[in-house]
Amino acid sequence: MFELLAIHPAVAELGQFLILGLVLGSLYALIAIGYTMVYGIIELINFAHGDLFMLGSFLALGVAIGLGVLTADAEVAWVILTIVLMLILTPLFCACLNVTVDRIIYRPLRKSPKLTVIVSAIGVSFIFMNIGLFWRGATPVKFPDLIADTNLIEGTGFRFTWKDAMVVGITVPAMIALTVLVKFTTLGKAMRATAQNPLAAQLMGINVNRVISATFAIGGALAGIASVVYGLYIKSVDYQMGFQNGLYAFTAAVLGGVGNIPGAVLGGLVIGVVGELGKAYLGAKWSEALIFGILIIILLFRPTGLLGARTREKV
Amino acid sequence: MSAASPLLVVENLEAGYGPINVLHRLSLTVHVGEIVTIIGANGAGKTTTLNTICGLVKARTGRIVFNGHDLTQLPPHNIVRLGLAQSPEGRKIFPRLTVRENLEMGAYTRTDPEGVAADIQKWYKMFPILEKRKSQLGGLLSGGEQQMLAIARALMARPKLLLLDEPSLGLAPQVVVQIFAVIQELNRQGVSVLLVEQNARMALKIAHRGYVLETGRITGTDRADLLLHDPRIRQAYLGE
Ligand SMILES: Nc1ncnc2c1ncn2[C@@H]1O[C@H](COP(=O)(O)OP(=O)(O)O)[C@@H](O)[C@H]1O
Ligand SMILES: [Mg+2]
Numbered sequence: 001m002f003e004l005l006a007i008h009p010a011v012a013e014l015g016q017f018l019i020l021g022l023v024l025g026s027l028y029a030l031i032a033i034g035y036t037m038v039y040g041i042i043e044l045i046n047f048a049h050g051d052l053f054m055l056g057s058f059l060a061l062g063v064a065i066g067l068g069v070l071t072a073d074a075e076v077a078w079v080i081l082t083i084v085l086m087l088i089l090t091p092l093f094c095a096c097l098n099v100t101v102d103r104i105i106y107r108p109l110r111k112s113p114k115l116t117v118i119v120s121a122i123g124v125s126f127i128f129m130n131i132g133l134f135w136r137g138a139t140p141v142k143f144p145d146l147i148a149d150t151n152l153i154e155g156t157g158f159r160f161t162w163k164d165a166m167v168v169g170i171t172v173p174a175m176i177a178l179t180v181l182v183k184f185t186t187l188g189k190a191m192r193a194t195a196q197n198p199l200a201a202q203l204m205g206i207n208v209n210r211v212i213s214a215t216f217a218i219g220g221a222l223a224g225i226a227s228v229v230y231g232l233y234i235k236s237v238d239y240q241m242g243f244q245n246g247l248y249a250f251t252a253a254v255l256g257g258v259g260n261i262p263g264a265v266l267g268g269l270v271i272g273v274v275g276e277l278g279k280a281y282l283g284a285k286w287s288e289a290l291i292f293g294i295l296i297i298i299l300l301f302r303p304t305g306l307l308g309a310r311t312r313e314k315v
Numbered sequence: 316m317s318a319a320s321p322l323l324v325v326e327n328l329e330a331g332y333g334p335i336n337v338l339h340r341l342s343l344t345v346h347v348g349e350i351v352t353i354i355g356a357n358g359a360g361k362t363t364t365l366n367t368i369c370g371l372v373k374a375r376t377g378r379i380v381f382n383g384h385d386l387t388q389l390p391p392h393n394i395v396r397l398g399l400a401q402s403p404e405g406r407k408i409f410p411r412l413t414v415r416e417n418l419e420m421g422a423y424t425r426t427d428p429e430g431v432a433a434d435i436q437k438w439y440k441m442f443p444i445l446e447k448r449k450s451q452l453g454g455l456l457s458g459g460e461q462q463m464l465a466i467a468r469a470l471m472a473r474p475k476l477l478l479l480d481e482p483s484l485g486l487a488p489q490v491v492v493q494i495f496a497v498i499q500e501l502n503r504q505g506v507s508v509l510l511v512e513q514n515a516r517m518a519l520k521i522a523h524r525g526y527v528l529e530t531g532r533i534t535g536t537d538r539a540d541l542l543l544h545d546p547r548i549r550q551a552y553l554g555e
Contacts, residue, residue, distance in 0.1 A: 186423070193409045193420050200407035203369060205395035205424035205472065 007157035015158045017280045018273060023164055023233065025272020026171040030226035031249035032256070032264035033178065034098075034219030040195040040259035041215050043114065044106060047121040049098075050246015051128030052220060056094045056227030057237040058135050060086040061143055070144045079146050083232070087170070091224035098220030099213050107209065125242075132239030140238040143231040167229055174225050175265060178218065182261060191215055195259065248275070248291070255295050257308025266306055270294075319346040322476055322507050323368070323399075328377035330367040336375070337363045339531045345476060350498070350508040352518040352539065354552055355528035361511040362404050364528070365478045368509075369401050370394045382475060396424045400474035404481045404511075406465040410454025414445055417453045417464055421471030431471070438467040441497065459490035466497065476507045483514045495521050515552040519543040527552075 007015075031053055038046045064070060069082040101124055109117045148162045182188035194201040194211045202208055230245070231237050252271045256263025271291055278287035298306065323345040331337040337360045345351045355361050366372040368379055370391035379386040384397050400421070409417050418438065422431040439446035442463045448456060453464060462482055469477055479498065483491040491514065499521050502508055512518035519525055522539040527548065535542070542548050549555045 189412065189416055189420060190423065192412060196409045196411055197407050199371065200403060200409065201420075202371060202391040203395065203401050203403060203407075204420045204468075205392045206420075207390070207392045 012157040017276045021273030021276035023167045025269035027226050028249045028252045029265040029268025030222045032252040032268045034223045035250050036253040036264040037215050037219045048124035050242035051125050053223040053227045054242030056090045056224040057231045059093050060090045060228045060231050064144045086228045090228050091221035094220040094224030095217040098216040102216045140236045143235050143237050145235050257305025260307045263307035322347045324380045326378045329375045330372050337531050345509050350502050350522045352510040352522035352525045353528050354515040359528045360531040365480050398475035400469040400472040401478040402465040402469040406461045408453040408461045415449045417468050418471050421468035459486050479510045
């Protein structure tokens with residue numbers, strides 16, 4: 001069947017870049033959700049979010065080192081245990097860290113001018129980066145290559161490996177869980193209500209500070225999950241990785257419509273795909289120009305982003 | 316009426332924003348079963364009064380006692396639990412929650428899902444337009460519909476006392492009549508009401524008692540029917 005429809009090499013190549021773009025895009029999406037949720041609820045661009053992601057990947061690396069599982073040759077059961085532990089401990093760590101930073105730094109500044117809070121977020125970003133620098137040094141560190149690169153769709157002309165499957169198998173359920181939480185649970189409705197009108201939310205009996213903490217916890221946990229996936233996929237981590245990935249994720253949030261969760265996911269996928277296609281066909285140095293060029297064009301025509309709020313509040 | 320027990324007692328309340336005091340030794344009482352109105356010009360401090368009672372604005376001195384509980388130091392989310400709900404000025408509907416979700420948020424403090432579902436049906440009966448629009452986003456309702464939603468949402472907390480801030484603001488006259496009929500009907504069903512209005516005529520018509528608020532001070536209080544015929548009130552607030 002497939003042999004009959006022989007795929008032109010150029011098409012196969014394009015398919016490859018698309019898959020890679022979608023994989024990276026879903027990572028950007030997970031990080032972007034953390035930006036967009038926090039922005040939605042307290043209008044803070046949390047510049048430290050990308051660096052939280054970096055610290056998460058360092059912790060995940062620590063789990064692998066601690067268990068001594070550093071290559072794919074390790075016993076399968078140990079590899080699975082390692083990955084599962086990473087997926088439990090890292091999100092937990094990132095959630096706690098994110099909540100703590102909000103509690104001791106952002107919350108006391110809640111009534112201060114926006115700029116004050118943003119500057120302190122930039123400060124937190126540097127502190128995180130320095131912690132990362134102390135923790136694992138200035139040079140990139142190898143992250144254990146625990147998942148095989150066996151092609152799962154051999155014979156189709158495309159490649160989709162166990163690694164790709166891992167990314168999809170972790171990011172998609174995480175996004176579905178988040179969607180269910182935000183759409184259907186009481187906490188999720190309280191988060192949306194607080195984002196839309198914090199004053200009215202308080203009148204409903206919502207403890208706004210607790211909802212904000214929950215938002216930082218969820219955003220942090222998603223960044224933690226993304227950091228595990230990133231480490232396993234890219235196989236190298238360094239203390240500056242939060243900056244570029246954070247910037248892409250933040251751009252994804254803006255592109256999708258900041259404050260809008262499906263928008264962040266869409267924005268992440270668009271940036272992942274555009275970035276990879278740009279790299280492939282225009283060269284690495286044009287990829288970023290392409291991403292930000294598209295961002296600017298979209299914002300010119302849709303200032304609220306692709307899925308930004310269109311309903312107006314009637315006063 | 317004065318034989319009834321006090322539900323809300325505010326004594327010598329001072330509150331404001333930044334360095335400015337807006338309320339000056341303000342005292343008022345709402346008894347069980349009453350509709351009490353505060354009338355006053357724009358900027359007199361009516362909204363500040365309600366928001367201080369709800370805990371959104373901190374009391375600087377004085378006391379607020381509701382149903383035996385001292386509210387003065389409580390955060391807003393704990394005050395709702397005691398049975399005090401507000402339909403705020405400008406309605407403050409959650410624009411991107413559906414009508415039904417808005418009502419569910421009103422019941423946020425409750426832990427009886429069956430009771431909440433039954434209450435939603437109850438208020439749908441009283442406000443049929445809300446049932447018709449139950450799956451629409453709150454932000455897409457007309458002003459009058461939003462006002463009904465704001466009242467129904469406050470009622471979802473099953474409050475003993477309902478605070479209403481300018482429920483007639485920006486609404487067409489027929490809608491205003493409808494809203495005030497609803498307030499009276501709710502009061503007949505046992506809800507006590509503290510009603511803030513610039514539309515003093517309508518408010519005094521349905522209230523039992525009224526307070527006159529001028530630049531943060533209570534300058535008069537009486538039975539509502541007497542205030543309605545007080546020449547000074549008629550001149551200052553009823554446009555005569
Ligand atoms: N958030 C606020 N910050 C500063 N001043 C305020 C604020 N809200 C109201 N004020 C001031 O407090 C006074 C009373 O306002 P308000 O309580 O809204 O009056 P009313 O509801 O009777 O129109 C006004 O002088 C107003 O300018
Ligand atoms: Mg007012």
